[in-house]
Amino acid sequence: MNTVLDISERNAVLKKMAALIAEHKDTIIEANKSDLNSYSGDDLAMRDRLKVDGSKIDTMIVSLEQLASQEDPVGVERFRFTHDNGMQVYNKTASFGTVLIIYESRPDVTVEAAGIAFKSGNKILLKGGKESLQSNLAIVKLWHQALKDNNISSDWIEYLNYNRNETQSFLEKPTQNVDLIIPRGGEKLIAFVKKHATCPVIVSGRGNNFVYVHKEADRALALDNIINGKTDKISACNAVDKVLIDKNLPNKEDFVKNLIITLKNFNVEILGDASLSKYDEVAQISNPNIWEEEFLDYKIVIGEIENAPEAVSKINKFSGGHSAAIITRNQKEAESFMASVDCAAVYHNASTRFTDGFQLGLGGELAISTDKLHQRGPIGLQHLVTNKWYIHGDGQIR
Known part of the structure; x- marks a missing residue:
C-alpha cells in the first residue's frame, strides 16, 4: 500500500469507528465475557487488562474522537534550507508504511493503537494474544465496517490470528512488507520479538x-x-514497585509505620531490606535480584538509602528505564535527581501513574518506549512517523 490516504478519509474512518463502537458496545462486551470465561490463569494484571466494561468502551470512543480532531502528523515540515545553487530543500514527516503491533490481553489496544497507526497513514497488522481473541475479532470486524463504509480497502487494518510458531515464522520471513514492529507486553514477549524480527523494533x-x-x-x-x-x-x-527512603528523613520511623499500615489496608505484600527487619508485617528480601523485578501485583519493596546520589545509582542499576519520582521540598535536589535518573519520565512530587500518552498531552499512546531511538516514553500520534527529504531544483547537477 503505497499511497497515503487523504486526511479527510482517515478522519472519516476514525469517526465512523467511534460511532460503531458506541452502537455495538454490547457485542464487544459479550465477546469479552467469552474471553474472560476462557481465561484460566490467576494473573491479576492479565485479567484486569483483558476485561472490557462500559468505562473502557467509553475510553475507546473518546480516544477515536480525539484522534479524528488532531492535526495530520504526515507531511509536517521539520526543516527547510535554500542551497547555494538555488535548490529548495525540505524535510517532512512521512508514514512508516506498515506497522505490526504485537500485544497481550488488552482489547483496547485493538482500538487505540490501530487508530494512532491508521491516523498517521500506516497500514496496521494487529497480532493480539489468544486470551483476547474473541474481543479482538469483534473490534476488527467493526474496523473493517468503518473502512468499507468509507469505500476504503479493509487491507489497511489486518488481524493476524497466528499461534506462536506462525508468529515466529512471520517475524523471520514476513509474507508482506513490514517497516516497524511494536511489541506491547511482558519481557518474554519483547525478547521473543527482538530475537526473531528482521525489521526495526520499538521496545x-x-x-x-x-x-x-x-x-x-x-x-x-x-x-x-x-x-x-x-x-x-x-x-x-507505570505503577510503583520500589520505594527508597532517605536514612536522614525526620521522623522516619513514624513515616515507615504509617506506610506499612496503609499498604496493608490495601492488601499489599511488603518486602524490605534490613532497615525494616523489626516490622513483623514486612518480609525480608531473600534475593537481591528482586530489585529489578516488575511485579504487576499487590507487592512492593521498601529499602533505606544513604542519600540522593545513591538513590540515583540504585534506580539506574535496577529500574526498567520507565518512570521514577523524587519526593522533596528542595527544588535543587529535585532538578539534580531528574537530570541524573536514566528513565523515560521523571517526576518531582507527582505520581508515576501519569506516564501515559493521554495524561501527558498526546491524546493517547501507541506504547511507552523504554528505548532511546526514535522516541522515548509515550509514543503518540506525532511520533509514529519517520521523515523524508524533498529537494526541488531546476537542473542543478553536482
Whole structure:
C-alpha cells in the first residue's frame, strides 16, 4: 500500500469507528465475557487488562474522537534550507508504511493503537494474544465496517490470528512488507520479538518504577504518592514497585509505620531490606535480584538509602528505564535527581501513574518506549512517523 490516504478519509474512518463502537458496545462486551470465561490463569494484571466494561468502551470512543480532531502528523515540515545553487530543500514527516503491533490481553489496544497507526497513514497488522481473541475479532470486524463504509480497502487494518510458531515464522520471513514492529507486553514477549524480527523494533519495556523519599520530603505527600502509584492500577506499567527512603528523613520511623499500615489496608505484600527487619508485617528480601523485578501485583519493596546520589545509582542499576519520582521540598535536589535518573519520565512530587500518552498531552499512546531511538516514553500520534527529504531544483547537477 503505497499511497497515503487523504486526511479527510482517515478522519472519516476514525469517526465512523467511534460511532460503531458506541452502537455495538454490547457485542464487544459479550465477546469479552467469552474471553474472560476462557481465561484460566490467576494473573491479576492479565485479567484486569483483558476485561472490557462500559468505562473502557467509553475510553475507546473518546480516544477515536480525539484522534479524528488532531492535526495530520504526515507531511509536517521539520526543516527547510535554500542551497547555494538555488535548490529548495525540505524535510517532512512521512508514514512508516506498515506497522505490526504485537500485544497481550488488552482489547483496547485493538482500538487505540490501530487508530494512532491508521491516523498517521500506516497500514496496521494487529497480532493480539489468544486470551483476547474473541474481543479482538469483534473490534476488527467493526474496523473493517468503518473502512468499507468509507469505500476504503479493509487491507489497511489486518488481524493476524497466528499461534506462536506462525508468529515466529512471520517475524523471520514476513509474507508482506513490514517497516516497524511494536511489541506491547511482558519481557518474554519483547525478547521473543527482538530475537526473531528482521525489521526495526520499538521496545515498550518493563516498568519497575521507583519512588525516592528524600530527607526533605513532605511525608504526607510521599505517603499519598506511594499509595497511589502502587494501588491505583496494579496492571499498569507505570505503577510503583520500589520505594527508597532517605536514612536522614525526620521522623522516619513514624513515616515507615504509617506506610506499612496503609499498604496493608490495601492488601499489599511488603518486602524490605534490613532497615525494616523489626516490622513483623514486612518480609525480608531473600534475593537481591528482586530489585529489578516488575511485579504487576499487590507487592512492593521498601529499602533505606544513604542519600540522593545513591538513590540515583540504585534506580539506574535496577529500574526498567520507565518512570521514577523524587519526593522533596528542595527544588535543587529535585532538578539534580531528574537530570541524573536514566528513565523515560521523571517526576518531582507527582505520581508515576501519569506516564501515559493521554495524561501527558498526546491524546493517547501507541506504547511507552523504554528505548532511546526514535522516541522515548509515550509514543503518540506525532511520533509514529519517520521523515523524508524533498529537494526541488531546476537542473542543478553536482
